Amino acid sequence: MTDEATASGGVPELAPTRGIYDCDDAYRTPSKADYERLFASGIIVLDTNVLLNLYRSNERTRKDTFTVLGKVRERLWIPHQVLSEFWRNRDLPSVRGHHKSKARDACSALDKTSRAMKDALDRWLKDVHLVNDERANKHVNSARESVAKTLAQLKEFIESQAQKDALDGTASTLTDPILQGLEPLLEGRVGSAFTEEEHTKSLTEAARRANEKIPPGYEDSEKDPKRAAGDYLVWAQLLNEAEQRGQDVLLVTGDVKEDWWESLDGRGLARPRTELRVELRRRAGVDLYMMTPSQLLTQADRVFGLKVDERSVNDLATSEAVESAKWLPKSLISTIPSLLSQAHDRAARAANSVSVKNSPYGQLVQAAFLEAINDAVNALGGTSAFVNGETYPVIGNRLLVPFRYSTHYSNIDHALRYLNNQKPIRHTLAALLRQPEAMNFSEIRLKSEVSGLMSPLSPDVRPMLILFTSNAEEGVRQAYLATLVIDYRGELDFEYVREL
Numbered sequence: 001m002t003d004e005a006t007a008s009g010g011v012p013e014l015a016p017t018r019g020i021y022d023c024d025d026a027y028r029t030p031s032k033a034d035y036e037r038l039f040a041s042g043i044i045v046l047d048t049n050v051l052l053n054l055y056r057s058n059e060r061t062r063k064d065t066f067t068v069l070g071k072v073r074e075r076l077w078i079p080h081q082v083l084s085e086f087w088r089n090r091d092l093p094s095v096r097g098h099h100k101s102k103a104r105d106a107c108s109a110l111d112k113t114s115r116a117m118k119d120a121l122d123r124w125l126k127d128v129h130l131v132n133d134e135r136a137n138k139h140v141n142s143a144r145e146s147v148a149k150t151l152a153q154l155k156e157f158i159e160s161q162a163q164k165d166a167l168d169g170t171a172s173t174l175t176d177p178i179l180q181g182l183e184p185l186l187e188g189r190v191g192s193a194f195t196e197e198e199h200t201k202s203l204t205e206a207a208r209r210a211n212e213k214i215p216p217g218y219e220d221s222e223k224d225p226k227r228a229a230g231d232y233l234v235w236a237q238l239l240n241e242a243e244q245r246g247q248d249v250l251l252v253t254g255d256v257k258e259d260w261w262e263s264l265d266g267r268g269l270a271r272p273r274t275e276l277r278v279e280l281r282r283r284a285g286v287d288l289y290m291m292t293p294s295q296l297l298t299q300a301d302r303v304f305g306l307k308v309d310e311r312s313v314n315d316l317a318t319s320e321a322v323e324s325a326k327w328l329p330k331s332l333i334s335t336i337p338s339l340l341s342q343a344h345d346r347a348a349r350a351a352n353s354v355s356v357k358n359s360p361y362g363q364l365v366q367a368a369f370l371e372a373i374n375d376a377v378n379a380l381g382g383t384s385a386f387v388n389g390e391t392y393p394v395i396g397n398r399l400l401v402p403f404r405y406s407t408h409y410s411n412i413d414h415a416l417r418y419l420n421n422q423k424p425i426r427h428t429l430a431a432l433l434r435q436p437e438a439m440n441f442s443e444i445r446l447k448s449e450v451s452g453l454m455s456p457l458s459p460d461v462r463p464m465l466i467l468f469t470s471n472a473e474e475g476v477r478q479a480y481l482a483t484l485v486i487d488y489r490g491e492l493d494f495e496y497v498r499e500l
Contacts, residue, residue: 024278027262027271030289035299038250038289044075045238047253048085050293051078054178055090056098057315058165064312065293066181068300073185075250079237080193085230096170103162107155114151118144191237199233206232215259215273231259235276242284249280250289252296256320258397260290292320328398328464329380333481337500339376340468340476343369348472361472362404369402373466387428398464401429406469409477412497415467420491429463430486 021028028034038044046069054062069076093101121140130136169175194202206229210218217231242249251272253260262271272290280288291299294316301308347365370392374384377393377400384391385399393400403425405415420426468479479500484492 025274027274027277029271032299032302034289036303038248039072039075039300039303042075042248042250042289043077043242043245044072045249045251046076046078046082047234047251047255048082048089049254050252051082051086051182052089052095053254053293053316053319054181055095055167055170056319060309061312061315064297064306064308065316067306068297068308069185071300071304071306076185077189077191077241078186079234079241080191081230081233081237083190084193096167099162099166103158106158110151110155114148117147191241194233194237202233202236203229205236215275217259219257219259231255239280239283242280242286246284246286248287248289250291252291252293254293254316254320256292292316294320328395328481332376332380332395333500335376336373336466336481337476337479339372340369340470340479343372344470344475348475351472362407365470366402366404369466369468373400373402397462399462400466401425401463402466402468404468404470407471408469410469412467412478412480412482412494415480415482416492416494419465426492429465429484429492430490 020026054065057065089095121144125131125133125136125140167177169177173179193199206217209215209232210228212218216235217228219228238249238251258273260273260276262273272288277288280286294313297308297313297316300306301313343365346368347361350364350368351361370390374391374393377395378384380395382393382395385394387399403415403419405418419429463484465482465484466479467482468476470476481498481500482494484494486492
């Protein structure tokens with residue numbers, strides 16, 4: 001206290017009281033009370049994909065989504081960039097024609113299956129000299145007819161479901177039921193477009209941020225610069241609106257890439273990127289919350305008691321998981337089946353050789369595939385991690401773990417049971433899913449491309465399993481990509497599974 005302050009009788013200014021949450025990196029998991037407040041007084045911002053997915057959703061999910069949006073109508077707002085992107089993409093076959101397009105794809109695949117079956121059976125009859133055998137032909141033809149009948153029934157069901165879920169009247173904006181539903185919801189709730197000068201400056205800023213990996217949008221910057229700029233334009237307009245209104249923001253988006261989200265990989269509830277929360281707080285003095293469309297339905301159901309159909313939530317969550325599967329390059333995903341096939345060929349030959357005749361086929365195929373996938377990842381610019389005496393490939397924030405879970409065709413649930421029963425691999429995978437204290441990460445080393453030296457693996461890296469079944473006689477039977485979470489019992493559970 002200064003003499004002047006004492007003499008004048010002034011009260012010294014106390015230092016602010018700080019607590020555990022008083023730093024930029026701190027984050028509180030939103031409570032039901034938070035969502036009640038946001039639904040009552042926040043700005044609920046809808047991203048473009050939320051609007052477009054109304055065309056792609058089935059009838060039930062679409063109805064539930066409109067019910068929820070209607071309940072929070074007074075809080076809705078969309079940036080002008082979202083409106084522009086909605087109209088640019090609305091007429092795409094993947095949007096308005098989504099259900100018919102997917103039905104055509106599925107029916108076409110079934111037709112190919114039918115032709116492949118016919119060719120395989122004809123070739124087999126010829127190769128084993130049974131073309132003129134009456135008994136063999138009778139059996140084969142009977143089976144063909146049975147399969148053909150089943151495929152025809154499947155195609156009929158797919159086409160009828162597409163007819164049910166597709167929307168009539170979307171060819172005209174006058175009769176489009178999605179537009180008819182959105183128009184009253186968004187009337188007076190759309191932001192202004194940027195001026196030409198503001199737009200030009202924003203594009204320059206978007207490019208700078210993409211180069212410096214500042215969210216959002218940088219994940220798309222190399223493959224789709226226009227989309228990366230679009231993400232930033234949405235964000236810039238959101239910042240302006242929040243600054244003018246001084247209200248907390250709830251952004252609803254189906255974009256699950258890591259230039260928006262801090263985590264979507266099983267370490268707990270995903271949250272907005274710290275950089276985005278800090279930027280909004282410093283610019284507008286308000287907080288940022290984010291959720292996916294499935295989470296919006298879940299939380300609105302809790303707050304308002306809407307009796308949202310759980311299947312609608314699951315449908316949206318499934319599509320969000322599919323989006324989040326874009327963690328791996330498509331070129332790598334597409335090559336995994338052939339790498340597995342090559343690994344089987346190597347292992348089968350080696351198992352029959354004299355020098356390693358006592359080596360189990362299972363160990364050989366696992367080792368051959370691990371070597372092949374390491375090479376493939378390194379060729380794409382990835383690296384390798386040394387975990388518990390084994391070298392695994394790392395690309396992006398994914399550590400790829402091959403795992404042969406059966407010798408024969410087996411349900412994917414069997415793989416999960418097997419993983420939970422194998423304590424060593426279960427411990428390693430569980431540790432990789434948790435915070436660093438669950439495992440001594442200094443013992444997990446990442447190989448540097450430049451020096452070849454080993455450095456500690458970042459705790460941000462999470463495992464992705466490549467599950468497969470195979471045996472020496474029949475080869476690879478099944479293959480899946482899978483990510484994991486830890487459930488309430490502390491057991492491993494699948495977050496996302498994709499058949500290869």
